[in-house]
Amino acid sequence: MKPIQIELVQQWLDKFTNQTVYIHVETTNGAYASHLDEKAYNVGAYVRNVQITYNQAKIVGEGNAYRIGLKTSNGWIYAEGLTDWTIHEGSKILLAGHDREGRLMVALQISETPFDY
Amino acid sequence: MEKHVVVILPHPDDESFGAAGTIAEFRSQGIPVTYLCGTLGEMGRNMGNPPFANRETLPEIRKQELKNACDVLDMDLQMLGYRDKTIEFEDRTEVANHLQRILEDVKPSLVITHYPGYAVHPDHNALGAAAIQAVEQMEEDHRPVVWAQAFARGFQEKLGNPDVINDVEAYFETKMEAILCHQSQAGGIIGKLKDYKELGAEVLQEAKTRFGKEVFFIWKFQ
Numbered sequence: 001m002k003p004i005q006i007e008l009v010q011q012w013l014d015k016f017t018n019q020t021v022y023i024h025v026e027t028t029n030g031a032y033a034s035h036l037d038e039k040a041y042n043v044g045a046y047v048r049n050v051q052i053t054y055n056q057a058k059i060v061g062e063g064n065a066y067r068i069g070l071k072t073s074n075g076w077i078y079a080e081g082l083t084d085w086t087i088h089e090g091s092k093i094l095l096a097g098h099d100r101e102g103r104l105m106v107a108l109q110i111s112e113t114p115f116d117y
Numbered sequence: 118m119e120k121h122v123v124v125i126l127p128h129p130d131d132e133s134f135g136a137a138g139t140i141a142e143f144r145s146q147g148i149p150v151t152y153l154c155g156t157l158g159e160m161g162r163n164m165g166n167p168p169f170a171n172r173e174t175l176p177e178i179r180k181q182e183l184k185n186a187c188d189v190l191d192m193d194l195q196m197l198g199y200r201d202k203t204i205e206f207e208d209r210t211e212v213a214n215h216l217q218r219i220l221e222d223v224k225p226s227l228v229i230t231h232y233p234g235y236a237v238h239p240d241h242n243a244l245g246a247a248a249i250q251a252v253e254q255m256e257e258d259h260r261p262v263v264w265a266q267a268f269a270r271g272f273q274e275k276l277g278n279p280d281v282i283n284d285v286e287a288y289f290e291t292k293m294e295a296i297l298c299h300q301s302q303a304g305g306i307i308g309k310l311k312d313y314k315e316l317g318a319e320v321l322q323e324a325k326t327r328f329g330k331e332v333f334f335i336w337k338f339q
């Protein structure tokens with residue numbers, strides 16, 4: 001992945017507007033957070049291969065961390081802390097936020113075809 | 118002497134961190150070892166440091182790392198095809214039946230797995246429980262011995278002293294080599310160990326203390 005290029009990402013988000021797409025949304029602080037630090041909490045959530053249609057999409061941010069909001073007819077998909085992006089298999093946009101050690105903290109991925117299992 | 122050892126753990130790298138020394142020792146005695154690896158660690162957050170994997174490329178990368186580690190440890194590999202972080206949500210008996218079919222085919226004398234409830238990661242606890250159920254479902258005189266690995270905080274206060282304490286310092290280099298196969302996991306502890314041969318004597322000793330012993334509880338069936 002490479003650092004987010006906001007204009008290019010916005011173009012890809014626009015390409016998927018008003019189309020049925022598969023999404024992957026995720027956030028995690030690892031399965032060992034509270035094992036390594038008694039005071040920490042294990043927190044995470046992910047949604048994979050859920051179909052949505054959004055009618056508006058925007059990437060906003062400054063520095064190297066960005067937020068994306070996808071507006072649907074009756075709700076939102078939101079991700080914060082995105083730092084890097086890539087196009088996977090020519091057609092899937094993958095966005096992720098990594099910490100200093102290169103660990104994934106948040107991800108948002110959009111594709112017209114399902115992600116592998 | 119064991120006839121055949123089956124290792125049942127959920128993630129690529131669990132075998133290297135947890136049991137590589139023990140596996141290497143069995144292999145040095147000519148005992149076949151088969152690894153039933155539950156998932157491909159698809160949901161791991163370490164992507165390499167600096168990151169070279171992403172959520173979609175990680176499974177294939179970890180599959181290759183797993184194969185490399187199995188080559189280093191000279192053991193057979195069967196991938197069970199579950200998805201990382203989801204084993205506890207599968208039907209426990211279905212997973213146990215799946216494992217039982219493989220165990221009845223391989224006929225091991227020893228199974229190594231995680232100690233349910235004391236292995237920190239939900240996948241460890243769930244696959245350990247399914248492995249023990251699988252053995253429990255077998256006819257008593259066909260059952261392999263089960264060694265269960267616990268490492269949750271305070272496990273010794275609850276479970277007492279482990280029954281098996283393997284000093285694997287003689288296989289330390291093989292173990293490090295197996296651990297280092299899992300390059301995508303370099304964001305964590307592996308990153309610090311990458312150049313372990315150049316580390317000072319003190320750090321090396323610390324690594325040996327940490328990885329030089331592998332301990333297990335012998336599961337007591339009712």
